[in-house]
Amino acid sequence: MTTFYMNIFIKLVHIKNGGIYMFNNDVLVLIKYSNENRNTFQFYSEFLKFIGYIVCEYLKEDKDSKKLDEYSFSFELDLDFDDKSQIDLEISTYFQGSEAELNALKETFQEYNLFQASVTLQCFSSNALLVTKAGDLFKSAVKKLNSFLCNYKLQGCFAFLYAIFYCKQKVNLSYYFCDKKLFYPMPDLAKELLITLGNSYSEKNIIHVLLGKMFEIDPRNRGVGGKQYFIATEHIGSEPYNHILVYKIANFYNVPFKNTMLDTSYYLMPTYWNSYSIALQYLEFEAYDDALDYLQECIEKLKIRGNYMSPLEQKYWFNAYTNLAFIYIKCSDNYSAWDCIRGASIIKDNLIKTKNNMKGYNKFYDIYQNCDYFSVIEAINAELEMLLNSRSFNQYRDYLSGILFKI
Numbered sequence: 001m002t003t004f005y006m007n008i009f010i011k012l013v014h015i016k017n018g019g020i021y022m023f024n025n026d027v028l029v030l031i032k033y034s035n036e037n038r039n040t041f042q043f044y045s046e047f048l049k050f051i052g053y054i055v056c057e058y059l060k061e062d063k064d065s066k067k068l069d070e071y072s073f074s075f076e077l078d079l080d081f082d083d084k085s086q087i088d089l090e091i092s093t094y095f096q097g098s099e100a101e102l103n104a105l106k107e108t109f110q111e112y113n114l115f116q117a118s119v120t121l122q123c124f125s126s127n128a129l130l131v132t133k134a135g136d137l138f139k140s141a142v143k144k145l146n147s148f149l150c151n152y153k154l155q156g157c158f159a160f161l162y163a164i165f166y167c168k169q170k171v172n173l174s175y176y177f178c179d180k181k182l183f184y185p186m187p188d189l190a191k192e193l194l195i196t197l198g199n200s201y202s203e204k205n206i207i208h209v210l211l212g213k214m215f216e217i218d219p220r221n222r223g224v225g226g227k228q229y230f231i232a233t234e235h236i237g238s239e240p241y242n243h244i245l246v247y248k249i250a251n252f253y254n255v256p257f258k259n260t261m262l263d264t265s266y267y268l269m270p271t272y273w274n275s276y277s278i279a280l281q282y283l284e285f286e287a288y289d290d291a292l293d294y295l296q297e298c299i300e301k302l303k304i305r306g307n308y309m310s311p312l313e314q315k316y317w318f319n320a321y322t323n324l325a326f327i328y329i330k331c332s333d334n335y336s337a338w339d340c341i342r343g344a345s346i347i348k349d350n351l352i353k354t355k356n357n358m359k360g361y362n363k364f365y366d367i368y369q370n371c372d373y374f375s376v377i378e379a380i381n382a383e384l385e386m387l388l389n390s391r392s393f394n395q396y397r398d399y400l401s402g403i404l405f406k407i
Contacts, residue, residue, distance in 0.1 A: 025203040027094050028241065030068060032058040033079035038308035039367050040079050044087065046118045047109055051095070052162035052206050056240050061304045064270050068240050097157025104148045105163055112137045112144070114167075116371050120379075121170060123311035125177045127382040133373055135174025138167040139183070158201050162210070165193045169214050176217040186218040208232040212248065226252030243268035247277070255281070272301035276316055279323065288327045295320045295327075299343075308364050311383045314347045318387055325396045338400045341393070348387050355380045 029048055033041045045055045056073070058065045060080075075090050082090075095102050109115065117134035124130045145164050149156055168189060172182045182189075190211055197207055208231045215225035226249055233245045243265045250261035259281055265274045279294035298320045302313055309317065321344035328337035354362045355377065368376045387393075 025201075026206050027053045027074045028056065028239075029053050030056045030058055030071075030073040030076040031079065032060060032065075032076065034060045035304065035306055035308050037079040038305070038364065042119065042310075042367065043115050044077065044079070046115050047106075048091070050109055050114060050118075050163055050166055051105055051159040052166070052204075053094075054206060054209075054241050059304065062301065067269060071240055095157075095159060097159055098155070100152065101148075101155075101157050101160045104145070104152070105160060108141050108144045108148075108163075112141045113371055113373050114138065114141060116367060116374050118170070119310070119367060120374060121173055121177070123315075124379065124382045126386060128178050130374065130378060130382055131174045131177045135171050135178075135183075137373060138170040138174070141167045142171070158197065158204070161196055162206070165189075165196070165210060169210060172214070173217060182218065186214060187221055187224075190214050190224075205232045205235050208235075209245065212245075216248075223252065240269060243271070243274070247274055250277070270297070270301075272298045272313065272316055275301065276320055279320075283323065283327075288330060292324065292327050295324050299324075307362055309362065310364050311379065314351075314383065315386065318344045318347050318390070318393070322390065322393045322396065325400075326392070329396060329399070334400055334403055337396065338404055341397050341400060344393060348384065351380055351384050351387070355384075 031041055031045060041057070045057070048055050053074075056068060058068050074094055077087055077090060079087075092099070092102060114137060117137040120130050120134040142164055145160070145167070149160075168184045172184055172186075172189070175181065175183050193207070193211065193214070197204075201207060208228045212225045212228035212232065215221050215223075215228060218225070229245050229249050229252075233242050233249070236242050236245070246261050246268065247265040250258045250265065253261065259278075262274060262278050262281065265271075266278060275294045275298040279291045279298065282288075282291035282294065298316060302309060302317045302320075305313055321340045325337040325340035325344070328334070328340060350362060354365060365376045365379060368374050368379050
């Protein structure tokens with residue numbers, strides 16, 4: 001597996017450019033933080049991705065994060081120690097544009113709640129109401145950024161122009177989740193991106209990543225998305241960010257290549273989501289022992305989050321426990337299966353507690369506090385609806401209740 005990967009992907013060469021260490025001419029940022037600063041991490045991560053930086057996450061409670069100590073980055077942030085002024089200084093130091101452009105990007109990001117809108121698209125893709133709200137915010141951000149270019153005669157540095165296309169892709173993503181025709185037609189949007197940025201900034205791999213995201217949701221040209229991710233990985237090499245791209249590539253293929261890509265992603269950086277995906281592959285082939293190991297690892301990874309588990313992570317937790325229950329039922333271990341049903345139910349119970357007490361169990365929902373466009377209650381109700389409608393969970397629960405508790 002490892003040899004296969006290393007034969008395909010090229011090892012990155014770090015380039016020193018004007019005193020700034022670049023990542024193949026991309027800005028690569030490592031953000032270290034403890035779990036209690038999860039929401040702060042989420043904010044800066046979304047903003048930096050908005051302006052075209054590549055972000056690597058270093059959760060101190062996760063022992064696997066130590067693998068990132070082996071690599072170099074353009075700059076590092078430590079949210080447990082760096083105050084806002086230090087963080088702003090680092091961002092501005094590596095921003096290759098004018099102060100006016102950076103301020104305009106910050107203003108747009110804050111005014112239209114793009115932090116919350118990004119999280120909403122990540123976590124509530126099946127909720128049309130929330131997704132539409134998020135898409136409308138990104139649509140407004142595109143207009144705002146274009147007005148800055150016209151009214152203030154800004155030149156438009158890479159980060160500024162990239163942010164416009166980043167927002168357009170998010171708008172299309174919201175339409176895709178709602179089963180609507182993409183708002184910005186493809187491949188026209190991709191051509192516009194290449195004309196605007198491709199010639200002047202052809203060395204930036206983040207362009208290929210964004211193109212991959214654009215094509216990934218275009219039904220007629222989806223395969224081009226996989227090719228764009230592949231191009232990015234060839235230039236980036238075996239560096240830490242690549243585990244995300246390799247994971248994305250896996251979704252474009254069938255076995256056995258899909259399994260190879262999932263294993264490679266896991267090798268580069270074990271995460272709850274690649275552990276879960278590998279478990280599903282084993283489940284498909286009824287390799288229950290292997291599936292069980294990866295599902296348990298997924299859950300252990302998620303336990304680290306404690307009271308800061310995102311809605312997406314809670315979904316993985318719920319599904320991992322539900323699949324474990326299935327395995328134990330197949331193995332005639334009904335008591336262990338029932339323990340898994342109870343484990344899955346923890347998420348639902350804690351959501352109800354959080355709903356009844358806004359300072360209650362899950363602190364991740366604080367990101368929706370004092371937000372003009374989303375409410376905590378909306379977010380919790382959306383997640384509860386998803387969990388309560390899980391057919392598999394309800395079937396396993398009812399089946400086990402009938403066996404273990406019949407009178």
